[in-house]
Amino acid sequence: xxxxWITTVSLxxxxxxxxxxxxxxxxxxxxxxxxxxxxxxxxALLAFKGQLSxxxxxxxxxxxxxxSFCRWVGISCGRRGQRVAVLSLPDMLLQGELxxxxxxxxxxxxxxxxxxxxxxxxxxxxxxxxxxxxxxLFGNGLSGSIPGTLGNLSRLEFxxxxxxxxxxxxxxxxxxxxxxxxxxxxxxxxxxGHIPPYLFNKTTFLRxxxxxxxxxxxxxxxxxxxxxxxxxxxxxxxxxxGTVPPRIYNMSRLQALSxxxxxxxxxxxxxxxxxxxxxxxxxxxxxxxxxSIPLGFAACQHLQIxxxxxxxxxxxxxxxxTQLPQLTIISLAxxxxxxxxxxxxxxxxxxxxxxxxxxxxxxxxxxxxxRIQKLSHLFLGVNLLTGSIPTSLGNLSSLCVLDLxxxxxxxxxxxxxxxxxxxxxxxLHIQGNSLSGRIPDYVGNxxxxxxxxxANNNDLTGxxxxxxxxxxxxxxxxxxxxxxxxxxxESITMMxxxxxxxxxxxxxxxxxxxxxxxxxxxxxxYLFRNKLIGSIPDSxxxxxKLEYILLSNNQLNSTIPSSLFHLDKLIRLDFSQNxxxxxxxxxxxxLKQVTYIGLSSNCLLxxxxxxxxxxxxxxxxxxxxxxxxxxxxxxxxELTSLVSLDLSYNNLSGTIPKFLxxxxxxxxxxxxxxxxxxxxxxxxxxxxxxxxxxxxxxxxCGAPHLGFQPCIQHSHSSNNKNLxxxxxxxxxxxxxxSIALCAYVTIKRKLQNKGDIQVDPDDFMSHRLISYRELAxxxxxxxxxxxxxxxxxxxxxxxxxxxxxxxxxxxxxxPQLEQATRSFDAECRVLHMAxxxxxxxxxxxxxxxxxxALVLQYMPNGSLQMLLHSEGRRQLGFLKRLDIMLDVAxxxxxxxxxHHDVVLHCDLKPSNVLFDxxxxxxxxxxxxxKLLLGNDNSLITASMPGxxxxxxxxxxxxxxxxxxxxxxxxxxxxxEVFTGKRPTDPMFIADLSIRQWVR
Numbered sequence: 001x002x003x004x005w006i007t008t009v010s011l012x013x014x015x016x017x018x019x020x021x022x023x024x025x026x027x028x029x030x031x032x033x034x035x036x037x038x039x040x041x042x043x044a045l046l047a048f049k050g051q052l053s054x055x056x057x058x059x060x061x062x063x064x065x066x067x068s069f070c071r072w073v074g075i076s077c078g079r080r081g082q083r084v085a086v087l088s089l090p091d092m093l094l095q096g097e098l099x100x101x102x103x104x105x106x107x108x109x110x111x112x113x114x115x116x117x118x119x120x121x122x123x124x125x126x127x128x129x130x131x132x133x134x135x136x137l138f139g140n141g142l143s144g145s146i147p148g149t150l151g152n153l154s155r156l157e158f159x160x161x162x163x164x165x166x167x168x169x170x171x172x173x174x175x176x177x178x179x180x181x182x183x184x185x186x187x188x189x190x191x192x193g194h195i196p197p198y199l200f201n202k203t204t205f206l207r208x209x210x211x212x213x214x215x216x217x218x219x220x221x222x223x224x225x226x227x228x229x230x231x232x233x234x235x236x237x238x239x240x241x242g243t244v245p246p247r248i249y250n251m252s253r254l255q256a257l258s259x260x261x262x263x264x265x266x267x268x269x270x271x272x273x274x275x276x277x278x279x280x281x282x283x284x285x286x287x288x289x290x291x292s293i294p295l296g297f298a299a300c301q302h303l304q305i306x307x308x309x310x311x312x313x314x315x316x317x318x319x320x321x322t323q324l325p326q327l328t329i330i331s332l333a334x335x336x337x338x339x340x341x342x343x344x345x346x347x348x349x350x351x352x353x354x355x356x357x358x359x360x361x362x363x364x365x366x367x368x369x370x371r372i373q374k375l376s377h378l379f380l381g382v383n384l385l386t387g388s389i390p391t392s393l394g395n396l397s398s399l400c401v402l403d404l405x406x407x408x409x410x411x412x413x414x415x416x417x418x419x420x421x422x423x424x425x426x427x428l429h430i431q432g433n434s435l436s437g438r439i440p441d442y443v444g445n446x447x448x449x450x451x452x453x454x455a456n457n458n459d460l461t462g463x464x465x466x467x468x469x470x471x472x473x474x475x476x477x478x479x480x481x482x483x484x485x486x487x488x489x490e491s492i493t494m495m496x497x498x499x500x501x502x503x504x505x506x507x508x509x510x511x512x513x514x515x516x517x518x519x520x521x522x523x524x525x526y527l528f529r530n531k532l533i534g535s536i537p538d539s540x541x542x543x544x545k546l547e548y549i550l551l552s553n554n555q556l557n558s559t560i561p562s563s564l565f566h567l568d569k570l571i572r573l574d575f576s577q578n579x580x581x582x583x584x585x586x587x588x589x590x591l592k593q594v595t596y597i598g599l600s601s602n603c604l605l606x607x608x609x610x611x612x613x614x615x616x617x618x619x620x621x622x623x624x625x626x627x628x629x630x631x632x633x634x635x636x637x638e639l640t641s642l643v644s645l646d647l648s649y650n651n652l653s654g655t656i657p658k659f660l661x662x663x664x665x666x667x668x669x670x671x672x673x674x675x676x677x678x679x680x681x682x683x684x685x686x687x688x689x690x691x692x693x694x695x696x697x698x699x700x701c702g703a704p705h706l707g708f709q710p711c712i713q714h715s716h717s718s719n720n721k722n723l724x725x726x727x728x729x730x731x732x733x734x735x736x737x738s739i740a741l742c743a744y745v746t747i748k749r750k751l752q753n754k755g756d757i758q759v760d761p762d763d764f765m766s767h768r769l770i771s772y773r774e775l776a777x778x779x780x781x782x783x784x785x786x787x788x789x790x791x792x793x794x795x796x797x798x799x800x801x802x803x804x805x806x807x808x809x810x811x812x813x814x815p816q817l818e819q820a821t822r823s824f825d826a827e828c829r830v831l832h833m834a835x836x837x838x839x840x841x842x843x844x845x846x847x848x849x850x851x852x853a854l855v856l857q858y859m860p861n862g863s864l865q866m867l868l869h870s871e872g873r874r875q876l877g878f879l880k881r882l883d884i885m886l887d888v889a890x891x892x893x894x895x896x897x898x899h900h901d902v903v904l905h906c907d908l909k910p911s912n913v914l915f916d917x918x919x920x921x922x923x924x925x926x927x928x929x930k931l932l933l934g935n936d937n938s939l940i941t942a943s944m945p946g947x948x949x950x951x952x953x954x955x956x957x958x959x960x961x962x963x964x965x966x967x968x969x970x971x972x973x974x975x976e977v978f979t980g981k982r983p984t985d986p987m988f989i990a991d992l993s994i995r996q997w998v999r
Contacts, residue, residue, distance in 0.1 A: 037081075037083060037106065037107075038069075038081070038082040038083065040104050040106075041069065041082070041083055041084045041104070041105055041107075042065075042069055043101070043104070044084075044099075044101040044102060044103075044104040044105050045063065045069055045072070045075070045084065045087075045105075046063075046065075047099045047101035048087075048098075048099040048101060048102055049063050050099070051096050051097050051098070051099045052094040052095060052096035053094070053095045053096050054094055054095075055093060055095060056092070056093055058073060058089075058092050058093075058094070059073070059094070068082065069082075069084070070082055070084075073089070074086075074087060074088050074089040074092070075087060076088075078107055083105075083106075083107035084105045084107060084108055085107055085108065085109055085110070086108070086109065086110040086112075087102075087105065087108060087110070087111050087112070087113075088110060088111075088112040089112070089113055089116055090112050090113070090114040090115060090116070090136075091114065091115045091116070091813055092116055093116065093117050093790065094113075094116045094117055094118065095116075095117040095118075095119070095784075096117075096118065096119065096120075097118065097119055097120030097121075098113070098118050098120060098122065098123055098137075098142075099123070100123035100124075100125040101125070102123065102125065102126060102129075103123065103125025103126055103127070103128040103129060104125075104128075105129065106128070106129070106130070106131070107131055108129050108131060108132055109131045109132055109133050109134070109155075110132070110133065110134040111126075111129070111132060111134065111135050111136070112134065112136045113136065113137055113140070114136050114137070114138045114139055114140075114160075115138065115139040115140070115813045116140060117140065117141070117784070118137065118140040118141065118142055119140070119141045119142065119143070119784070120142065120143070120144075121142065121143060121144035121145075121147075122137065122142055122144070122146065122147055122150075122161075122166075123147070124147040124148075124149040125149075126147065126149065126150060126153075127147060127148075127149025127150055127151070127152040127153065128149075128152070129153060130152070130153065130154065130155065131155060132153050132155060132156055133155050133156060133157045133158070133180075134156075134157065134158045135150075135153070135156060135158065135159055135160065135161075136158065136160040137160070137161050137164065138160045138161070138162055138163050138164075138185070138850070139162075139163040139164075139813060140163075140164050141164065141165055141781070141782060141783065141784060142161075142164040142165060142166060143164070143165040143166065143167065143781070144166065144167065144168070145166065145167065145168040145169070145171070146161065146166055146168075146170060146171055146174060146186070146191075147171070148171035148172075148173040148174060150174055150178075151171070151173040151174050151175060151176040151177055151178060152177060153177075153178055154177045154178065154179065154180070155180060156178045156180065156181055157180050157181060157182045157183070157205075158181075158182060158183045159178070159181060159183070159184045159185070159186075160183070160184075160185040161185065161186050161189070162185040162186055162187040162188050162189065162210060162850045162851075163187070163188040163189075163850060163851055164188075164189050164781075165189065165190060165776075165781035165782070166186070166189040166190065166191060167189070167190045167191065167192065168191070168192065168193070169191070169192060169193035169194070169196075170186070170191055170193070170195060170196055170199065170211075170216075171196075172196040172198065172199065174196075174199065175199055175200060175202060175203050176202065177202070178202070178203060179202050179203065179204065179205070180205055181203045181205065181206055182205055182206060182207050182208070183206070183207060183208040183209075183210075184203075184206065184208070184209055184210070184211075185208070185210040185211075185850060186210070186211045186214070187210045187211055187212040187213050187214065187234065187772075187848075187849070187850055187851070188212070188213045188214075188772045188776070188848075188850060188851050189213075189214050190214060190215055190773075190776065190781065191211070191214040191215065191216055192214070192215045192216065192217070193216065193217065193218070194216070194217060194218030194219070195211070195216055195218065195220070195221050195240075196221070197221045197222070197223065198221075198223060199221065199223070200221065200223050200224055200226075200227060201223050201226070203227065204227070204228070204229065205229055206227050206229060206230055207229050207230060207231045207232065208230075208231060208232040209224070209227075209230065209232065209233050209234065209235075210232070210234045210849055210850060211234065211235055211238075212234040212235060212236045212237050212238070212258065212772075212848060212849075213236070213237045213238075213771060213772035213773055213776075213848070213851070214237075214238050214773075215238065215239060215773070216235075216238040216239065216240060217238070217239040217240065217241065218240065218241065218242070219240070219241065219242035219243075220235065220240055220242070220244060220245055220248070220259075220264075221245075222245040222247065224245065224248060225245050225246075225247030225248045225250070225251060226247075227251070228251075228252075228253070229253060230251055230253060230254055231253055231254060231255045231256070231278070232254075232255060232256045232849075233248075233254065233256065233257050233258065234256070234258045234848075234849060235258065235259050235262070236258040236259055236260040236261055236262070236283060236848075237260070237261045237262075237771050237772065237773060238261075238262055239262065239263060240259070240262040240263065240264060241262070241263040241264065241265070242264065242265070242266075243264065243265060243266035244259065244264060244266065244268075246269055246273060249268065249269050249273065249274045249275070249276060249296075250273065250274070250275050250276070251276065252275065252276075252277055252278065253278050254276055254278060254279055255278050255279060255280045255281070255302075256279075256280060256281040256282075257276075257279065257281070257282050257283070257284075258281070258282075258283040259283065259284055259287065260283040260284060260285040260286055260287065260307065261285065261286040261287070261771070262286075262287055263287065263288060264284075264287040264288065264289065265287065265288040265289065265290065266289065266290070267289065267290055267291035267292075268289065268291070268293065268294050268296075269294065269296065270294050270295070270296060271294055271295045271296035271298070271299065273296075274294055274296030274297075274299070275296070275299065276299075276300055277299065277300065277301070277302070278302060279300045279302060279303055280302050280303060280304045280305070281303075281304060281305040282297075282300075282303065282305065282306050282307065282308075283305075283307045284307070284308050284311065285307050285308060285309045285310055285311070285331070286309070286310045286311070287311055288311065288312060289308075289311040289312060289313060290311075290312045290313070290314065291313065291314065291315075292313065292314060292315035292316075292318075293308065293313050293315070293318045293332075295318075295320050297318070297320060297324070298320035298323045298324065300324065301324065301325075301326070302326060303324050303326065303327060304326050304327060304328050304329070304350075305327075305328060305329040306321075306327065306329070306330055306331070306332075307329065307331045308331065308332050308335065309331045309332060309333040309334045309335070309355065310333070310334040310335070311334070311335050312335065312336065313332070313335040313336070313337060314335075314336055314337065314338075315337060315338070316337065316338055316339035317332070317337050317338070317339040317340070317341065317342060317356065317359065317361060318342075319342045319344065321342065321345065321348070322342055322344030322345055322347050322348065323347075324348070325347065325348065325349065325350065326350055327348050327350065327351055328350050328351060328352050328353065329351075329352065329353040330351065330353065330354050330355065330356075331353070331355040332355065332356055332359065333355045333356065333357045333358045333359065333379065334357075334358045334359070335359055336359070336360060337359045337360060337361070338359075338360050338361070338362070339361065339362070340361060340362060340363035340364075340366075341356065341361060341363070341365060341366055341369065341380070341385075342366075343366040343368040343369075344368075345366075345368070345369055345372065346366075346368040346369060346370075346371035346372055348372060349372065349373070349374065350374060351372050351374060351375055352374050352375060352376045352377065352398075353375075353376070353377040354372075354375060354377065354378050354379065354380075355377070355379040356379065356380055356383070357379040357380060357381045357382050357383065357403065358381075358382045358383075359383055360383065360384060361380070361383040361384060361385060362383070362384045362385070362386070363385065363386065363387075364385065364386060364387035364390075365380065365385060365387070365389065365390055365393075365404075365409075366390075367390045367392040369390075369392075369393075369396075370390065370392035370393055370394075370395040370396055371395070372396065373395075373396070373397065373398060374398050375396050375398060375399060376398045376399060376400045376401070376424070377400060377401040378393075378396070378399065378401065378402050378403065379401070379403040380403065380404055380407070381403045381404055381405035381406050381407060381429065381432075382405065382406035382407070382432075383406075383407050384407065384408060385404075385407040385408065385409060386407075386408050386409065386410070387409065387410065387411070388409065388410060388411030388412075388414075388415070389404060389409055389411065389415045389430070389435075390415065391414060391415045391417070391418040392418070393415060393418065393419060393422075394415070394417075394418025394419050394420070394421040394422060395418075395421070396422060397421060397422060397423070397424075398424060399422040399424065399425055400424050400425060400426050400427065401425075401426065401427040402419075402422075402425065402427065402428050402429070402430075403427070403429045404429065404430050404433070405429045405430065405431045405432045405433070405454070406431070406432040406433070407432070407433055408433065408434055409430070409433040409434065409435060410433070410434045410435065410436065411435065411436070411437075412435065412436060412437035412438075412440075413435060413437060413438075413439060413440055413443070413455075413460075414440070416440055416442055416443050416445075416446060417440070417442050417445070419446060420442065420445040420446055420447070422447055423447050423448075423449070424447065424449060425446065425447040425449060425450055426447070426449050426450060426451045426452070427450075427451060427452045428446070428450060428452065428453050428454070429452070429454045430454070430455050430458070431454045431455055431456040431457050431458065431478065432456070432457045432458075433457075433458055434458065434459055435455070435458040435459065435460060436458070436459040436460065436461065437460065437461065437462075438460070438461060438462035438463075439455075439460060439462065439463075439464065439465055439479070439484075440465070441465045441467050442467070443465055443467060443468060443471075444465065444467025444468060444469070444470030444471065445467075445470070446471060448470075448471070448472060448473055449473060450471050450473060450474055451473060451474065451475045451476065452474075452475060452476040452477075453471065453474060453476070453477050453478070454476065454477075454478045455478065455479050455482070456478045456479060456480040456481050456482065456502065457480070457481045457482075458481075458482050459482065459483055460479065460482040460483060460484060461482070461483045461484065461485070462484065462485065462486065463484065463485060463486025463487070463489075464479070464484060464486065464487075464488060464489055464492070464503070464508070465489070466489040466490075466491040467491075468489070468491070468492060468495070469489075469491040469492060469494040469495055471495070472494075472495065472496075472497065473497055474495055474497065474498055475497060475498065475499045475500065475521075475835060476498075476499060476500040477495075477498065477500070477501055477502070478500070478502040479502070479503055479506070480502045480503060480504040480505050480506070480526065481504070481505040481506075482505075482506055483506065483507065484503065484506040484507065484508055485506070485507050485508065485509065486508065486509070486510070487508065487509060487510030487511075488503065488508060488510065488512070488513055488527075489513075490513050490514070490515060492513060492519075493513050493515040493516055493517075493518040493519055494518065495519065496518065496519065496520060496521060496898070497521050497898060498519050498521060498522055499521055499522065499523045499524065499835055500522075500523065500524040500526075501519070501522060501524065501525050501526065501527075502524070502526040503526070503527055503530070504526040504527055504528045504529055504530070504550065505528070505529045505530075506529075506530055507530065507531055508527075508530040508531065508532065509530070509531040509532065509533065510532065510533065510534075511532065511533060511534035511535070512527075512532060512534065512535075512536065512537055512540075513537075514537055514539075515539075516537055516539070516540055516543070517537065517539035517540060517541075517542035517543060519543060520542075520543065520544070520545070521545060521835075521836075521898075522543050522545060522546055523545050523546060523547045523548070523569075524546075524547060524548040525543075525546065525548065525549045525550070525551075526548070526550045527550065527551050527554070528550045528551060528552040528553050528554070528574065529552070529553040529554075530553075530554055531554065531555060532551070532554040532555060532556060533554075533555045533556065533557065534556065534557070534558065535556065535557070535558030535559075536551070536556060536558055536560060536561055536564075536575075536580075537561070538561045538563060539563075540561060540563070540564060541561055541562075541563020541564050541566060541567065542563070543567065544567065544568075544569065544837075545569055545837050546567050546569060546570055547569050547570060547571045547572070548570075548571060548572045549564075549570065549572070549573055549574070550572065550574045551574070551575050551578070552574045552575060552576040552577050552578070552598060553576070553577040553578075554577070554578050555578065555579060556575070556578040556579065556580055557578070557579040557580065557581065558580065558581070558582075559580065559581060559582035559583075560575065560580055560582070560584065560585075560599075560604075562585035562587075565584075565585055565587065565588035565589075565590055565591055566590030566591075567590065567591065568590055568591070568592045568593065568918065569593060569837065570591055570593065570594050571593055571594060571595055571596070572594070572595065572596040573591075573594060573596065573597050573598070573599075574596065574597075574598035575598065575599055575602065576598040576599060576600040576601050576602070576622065577600070577601045577602075578601075578602050579602060579603055580599070580602040580603065580604060581602070581603040581604065581605075582604065582605070582606075583604065583605060583606030583607075584599075584604065584606065584608070584609050585609070586609050586610075586611060587609070587611050588609055588611045588612060588614075588615065589611045589614035589615070591615045592615075592617070592918060593617055593918075594615050594617065594618060595617050595618060595619045595620065596618075596619065596620040597615075597618065597620070597621050597622070597623075598620070598622045599622065599623050599626065600622045600623065600624040600625050600626070600646065601624070601625040601626075602625070602626055603626065603627065604623075604626040604627065604628065605626065605627040605628065605629065606628065606629065607628065607629060607630040607633075608623065608628050608630070608632070608633050608647075608652075609633070610633045610634070610635045611635070612633060612635055612636065612639070613633065613634075613635025613636060613637070613638040613639065614635070614638070615639070616638055616639065616640075616641065617641060618639050618641060618642060619641050619642060619643045619644070619665070620642075620643060620644045621639070621642065621644070621645050621646070622644070622645075622646040623646065623647055623650065624646045624647060624648040624649050624650070624670065625648070625649040625650075626649070626650055627650060627651055628647070628650040628651065628652060629650070629651040629652065629653070630652070630653065630654070631652065631653055631654030631655075632647065632652060632654065632656070632657055634657070636657060636659070636660075637657065637659040639663075640662075640663055640664075640665070641665055642663055642665060642666050643665050643666060643667050643668070644666075644667065644668040644669075645660075645666065645668070645669050645670070646668070646669075646670040647670065647671055647674065648670040648671060648672040648673055648674070648693075648696075649672070649673045649674075650673075650674050651674065651675060652671075652674040652675065652676060653674070653675040653676065653677070654676065654677070654678075655676065655677060655678035655679070656671060656676055656678065656679075656680060656681055656700075657681075658681045660681060660684065660685065660686075661681040661682060661683040661684035661685065661686055662683075662684060663684060663685065664684070666684065666685045667685065668685075669685045669686075669689060669693060670693045671693065671694055671697065672692060672693055672694055672695045672696045672697070673695070673696030673697070674696065674697055675697065675699065676697040676699060676700055677697070677698075677699025677700060678699065678700065678701070678711075679700075679701055679702045679711045680694065680700055680701070680702040680703040680706075680708065682702075682703075686703070689703075689706075690706070691706045691707060694706065694708075770844045770845070770846050770855060771846065772846055772848065772851050772853075774801065774802060775799065775809055775846055775853055775855070777802070778799030778800055778801050778802075778807070778809065779797040779798070779799040779809060782795075782797055782811065783797075786798045786799060788808060789911075791810075791925065794810050794811050794812045794813055795810070795811050795813065796808055796809065796810045796811075797809045797811065798858060801855075805843075806858045806860075807843060807855050807856065807857070807858050808855075808856045808857065808858045808859065809853055809854070809855055809856070810853060810854040810856060811851075811852075811853045812851075812852040812853065836890070836891055836894045836895075837890075837920070838887045838888070838890050838891035838894070838920070838921055838922055838923060839891050839894070839895075839922060839923055839924075840856050840857055840859070840914065840922050840923065840924040841856065841857045842854055842855070842856055843855045843856060843857065856924075857916070857922070859914035859915055859916055859922060859924075860915075860916065860917055861914075861915035861916065861917065861919055862914070862915060863910060863911050863912070863913060863914050863915070864884060864910035864911070864913040864914075864915075864921070864973075864977070865909070865910035865911040865913075867915075868910060868976065868977065868980060869910075869982065878978075880919075881977050881978060883921075884913070884921045884977065885973070885974055885977055887913075887920060887921030887922075888908075888913055888921055888923060888970065888973070889970070891921075891922070891923040892905070892908070892923070892966060892967075892970060895966075896963045896966070902963065904961050904962070904963065904965070904966055905923065905966050905969075906961050906965070906966070907925060907947055907950075907969075908923070908950065908966055908969035908970055908973065909947050909950045909969065909973065910973060910976065910977075911925075912924050912925040913973075948984060949972065949982070949983030949984040949994075950968075950969045950972050950973070950983060951965070951968075951969070952964065952965035952968035952969065953968075971995075972994065972995075975994050975995065975998050976994070979994070979998065981994060981997070982994075
């Protein structure tokens with residue numbers, strides 16, 4: 001039907017041209033409508049409409065010929081005559097190419113087609129719109145080059161082409177006659193080549209230039225420095241090289257200068273040739289600037305943000321910073337500066353962010369720094385700081401993040417006492433120092449908002465205080481690589497929000513806490529290289545969110561609970577170097593995501609379960625130094641992802657499976673010291689295998705280059721002679737081998753060196769910046785082919801990052817829209833702080849002047865709405881529907897009762913429940929999430945959107961949201977899931993609703 005509609009419109013347009021042409025040729029005195037050109041405008045608008053698909057029918061309903069086009073949606077006419085003056089359809093999903101007939105709207109002065117789904121190229125005919133003052137094609141999928149004919153638009157004041165897929169070079173004639181231009185925005189495209197040297201020579205009124213996030217190279221044109229009215233200059237995230245034109249540092253009206261993430265070099269001029277009196281923001285990060293940071297910045301009395309990290313600035317940490325009272329952000333990290341922290345920083349009363357990490361600072365942390373009352377983020381880590389941590393830091397009442405990692409700080413943890421005054425503290429990193437002494441009991445008095453406490457790689461002694469459990473919101477606690485002793489206090493199991501627990505590489509003794517199963521949020525448990533004894537509690541299998549469990553190098557001596565092998569989220573399991581005994585359970589198929597299993601150097605016996613073949617994501621398997629017997633299971637042929645397999649020092653018999661030679665990823669194979677026999681396979685991993693990896697199997701043959709005998713056919717009599725040996729010898733080996741193996745394990749543990757197992761748990765909030773260019777490449781420049789969906793304020797695309805990770809990228813449609821910005825900020829905050837297996841996880845963010853995006857987990861199995869209502873949907877049984885609603889319930893329970901703030905979703909519905917590869921439900925779309933200050937407070941607002949049919953009555957009529965309103969939406973979903981009826985089904989009319997119908 002869409003094709004027929006477009007054909008019909010095209011026919012109408014063609015007939016219109018024929019009629020207009022016939023009238024012009026046959027009538028010697030054309031009527032007034034032809035004279036004033038309104039027919040020309042009508043034909044141009046119909047041609048524009050004819051090339052768009054208009055999937056929502058916006059134009060189809062409004063743009064009809066029985067109504068004057070001056071009354072059409074998005075059209076405004078001038079005061080004189082029926083001529084189109086404004087064509088503005090921002091954020092309307094139109095899709096299709098921009099018709100060149102737009103160039104016939106000769107009276108047009110404003111063209112705004114922001115975020116309308118346009119594709120194709122920008123027609124050169126736009127250059128005929130001589131009256132145009134405003135042109136915005138922001139946020140579309142336009143490709144090709146920028147037409148040079150736009151240089152004919154002599155009245156143009158605003159040119160906004162950013163966030164498209166435009167490529168090739170910027171045409172030199174683009175601004176040749178545009179003398180009134182005030183703003184040009186070409187950022188977030190794929191423009192290449194040099195910036196034309198004379199591009200800005202005639203734009204004397206230009207105030208804002210945004211050409212960031214492209215692939216531009218070459219030097220910065222010197223002509224930019226001649227723009228006397230320029231206030232904003234963004235050229236960051238390109239490939240620009242050379243030095244910055246010196247005159248740029250003398251632009252008296254410049255307020256924001258962003259040149260970060262390029263290949264610029266050279267020095268910044270000294271104070272004699274440096275004068276930026278209006279400068280407020282300076283971004284020169286990730287370049288190759290050298291020399292000292294000049295004193296001239298001290299004259300920039302309006303400077304609020306200075307970001308110079310990751311350059312090659314040398315000299316001392318500048319003391320002139322203390323002379324800029326309006327500074328709010330200082331980031332000098334990663335420069336080879338020297339010197340101490342200026343004590344005068346305490347004069348910066350507006351400072352909120354201070355990052356002096358990764359420099360070469362020496363000396364002590366000045367106590368005066370505690371006077372900066374607004375300081376919320378303090379990064380001083382990875383330096384040469386010495387001395388103790390000042391107790392005066394507790395005066396920083398606004399402190400949220402304190403990062404002192406990787407210095408040479410010493411002394412005890414006495415400062416914890418004063419730090420308890422920092423009620424907003426969320427991140428505390430003191431790892432990698434030389435701190436000593438006991439962990440004081442008053443550690444439990446730290447902020448209840450604390451999310452991360454990292455004190456690993458120090459010299460702390462004594463036991464773990466039971467008061468740690470007072471930190472009820474703690475997500476990540478790390479005291480690894482210290483000298484801690486004693487037992488793990490049972491009170492630790494009360495920390496129900498704990499996600500990562502790391503006490504590894506200490507001398508902690510005693511058993512595992514019996515109530516460890518209470519840590520229902522736990523995902524990472526690292527207790528390796530300690531002196532733990534006893535059994536592994538059976539209830540540990542209740543930790544359903546567990547992803548990593550590392551208990552190696554202890555003295556545990558029980559069987560392994562069968563419940564552990566049903567943790568479907570488990571990625572890494574390492575129990576090696578213990579005294580675990582018994583057999584493995586026959587069914588380990590529950591380990592759907594496991595990639596690493598280490599059970600070496602224990603006293604395990606029996607056969608290797610056939611169900612190993614169902615752990616198809618397994619890449620590392622080490623069962624060596626046990627007493628496993630029987631043959632290598634045939635099911636191993638399903639483990640095609642194996643990279644390393646070690647079955648050495650067991651009692652395995654039979655032949656080496658030939659399928660191992662077909663494993664293309666297998667790099668390491670150790671089968672030594674078993675009772676294997678028969679021919680050694682050829683090819684694959686066996687092509688480069690060495691003798692130590694097969695030795696100790698006297699029955700093997702083949703592979704003469706390794707010293708094994710050639711395989712020959714034995715006679716019947718020869719077989720009879722060996723029959724007695726074959727029957728009796730294995731029995732002897734099993735009995736004595738088991739005794740010897742356990743003795744070997746005990747002796748080896750006592751003699752082994754204190755090597756490290758590398759564990760690199762990922763942080764919740766990555767500090768790595770992700771650029772628009774990387775997101776554009778990941779989504780094929782935000783191609784419609786990668787579009788997953790469109791919401792109130794954004795579009796969601798599927799993308800594959802440079803490291804191969806497939807993600808979902810949610811792009812804000814209009815970053816200038818206040819409500820959309822609030823939505824973006826709310827979603828950032830909620831997703832950064834909320835960590836739950838049934839919530840969509842944020843991986844990164846990208847935010848600049850004209851672009852904001854969230855990088856989220858990709859959910860390949862679509863939404864609950866799709867499963868319930870789309871054609872060709874899979875059949876959902878009763879138990880699966882129940883399982884899905886339990887997933888949603890657990891997510892909402894976490895947001896309402898377990899998160900440190902009460903989080904309201906306010907738009908819970910099936911389209912906001914997404915599924916991963918295992919069909920686990922994840923609640924998504926927190927763009928309208930609201931945070932409540934108390935447990936029972938409600939929020940009244942008129943600006944929160946909801947969805948008809950799912951909104952609670954008080955929410956829909958009064959805008960009053962609470963946890964109860966979310967539960968109402970959940971109840972409606974519950975009815976929909978089990979009845980298959982939408983709450984907006986046409987059958988629900990008048991007083992009949994889905995609730996009454998079910999009742």
